Amino acid sequence: MQESFFEENSSANAQKESAGAFRDLNDLYEQSKNCRKCRLADTRTNYVFGEGNSEAKIVVIGEAPGAEEDAQGRPFVGRSGKLLDKILEAIGFSRDDVFICNIIKCRPPANRNPLADEITCCMPWLNAQLALLDPAVLLLLGKVAANTLLDNKQSMGNLRGKIIRWNGYDVIVTYHPAALLRNPNWKRQCWDDVRMLRSHYDKTIHK
Template sequence: MTQGSLFEANTTHDRQESASGRYSDLADLMEQSKTCTKCRLSATRKNFVFGEGNPRARLVVIGEAPGADEDTLGRPFVGRSGKLLDKILEAIGFSRNDVFICNIIKCRPPENRNPLKDEIECCMPWLTGQLELIAPKMLLLLGRVAANTILDNKQSMNGMRGKIIRWNGFDTVVTYHPAALLRNPNWKRQCWEDVQMLRQHYDKVCGT
């Protein structure tokens, strides 16, 4: 199975109906998606966390799922891990307004558990629509769950990070989730190496 094939197989029909015709722009997609009840997570969420940032961003940052703070505020990466993400982005010359930040899952799983396979399958078309409408040059995948899901593999972080992965038309970088860095500060050096590599490649393909 090639990289991205599971993603494509799960979402081909939805992709054809989404950005290519059904949704006029990102705001329209958000309006349509925020009342989603496709999976059980809709019954326990406080807010549907669509994502935020530049609708024409050349870099999209993708995490796993909203946490408690995100669920309360309806915004991605606003808790402690969000503050760390802001610092990481600022260190390589990006603000939140320069990029688009979102998650694979748009509703918080109870007790911050990992999202289940059927929940991912239900939610993936919204992410597909976001990527089609934004049309970025690069993706930054935060954490093993996000990376394994999108790249359709079971590799470890060490197997995925430290290189540019060409996936589905996007140049993709994998690094540690900020929440993992808060638990394991020793990984910060590797994360720094990853995002420096991302910035260098971004400047090459997008210009400074």
Template sequence: MPDTTPAITKAEKLNTLYLQSKDCLQCSLGSTRTNFVFGEGNPEAKIVIIGEAPGAEEDRLGRPFVGRSGQLLDKILAAIGFSRDDVFICNIVKCRPPGNRNPQKDEIRSCLPWLEMQLKAIEPKVLLLLGRVAANTLFENNESMGSMRGRILTWKGYDVVVTYHPAALLRNPNWKYPCWDDVRMLKAQYEKLMKEEQG
């Protein structure tokens, strides 16, 4: 007999994952957060954008990239023809580290499986890593931004582009030019992969 069970959509997979993860207390950040910041966007997204951790505004609202750096990210996406509705945006850790410090190794270790399950549910084509902390974490290295950006990298089968975190761009406006190069490369890689998929 044929299997008549309806296929679970990516949105349903993400929602189930959210319900499983939203009360997580596997590290100390769980007890200091205001809101768990799961991530948001298109469950069918071909591009997933990954930062390091929520900041104060994200913690307050439970949404990723909603402060000044989020507004800049929206502009960066618009410049290459995307909106938040086209991508999925999340962070390596889902709870704000106190004082916006970098996430610690045990916090990353506790949270990384949630990110990997998000990616498995969404099945994107390309990852955009924002900032050195996100890139160093996934690639398990201590390399500089200069050595990681400007080329297509690979992580666990995903094509990856590394660029500056929007918060860093607000502090260093001269980095906006190399960031523009990076996101144009992201767009070109996305278009190439979509063309290959369509045969």
């Protein structure tokens, strides 16, 4: 671990409040899949809840579904998803070892960044997912996911390369796979981040 610090905000309370509202992930999916709380419901093809191991100690969180994810209703299934699979495989994990989801559950048109009111509308679903999954580690992919969840405006340079203690989770931030496809030079730093994730997992979770 290179550095730790602690941040606390109202999300902790939001997640605790979410814990009792749903029986399990299936119940949450059933109650959220027809959500129309924001304008993205009008343009989506599919709601993208997320998928993976409901007992996972690691939750991988991206920004929002892209075109392929919107078409299939599954997270990280396009080119970015294939790269994410390779990144996980490189540190000895498969999709079955983690749970993968996004901050926003419906695709923003033309893959634009989610708007503030869309994030506000959608965050309760992610808070409920985290409350039910109760992971130890969050791997946040990209600046939008990190700034949204950590409620800050820090740069990737400040966010990555360390373990952030936040709301009871150990949080590691790295580049979004889509950014790595555009800028392969960042793969080295991503590799450093995910090796830190593996090492932290082995030392503290899977002892």
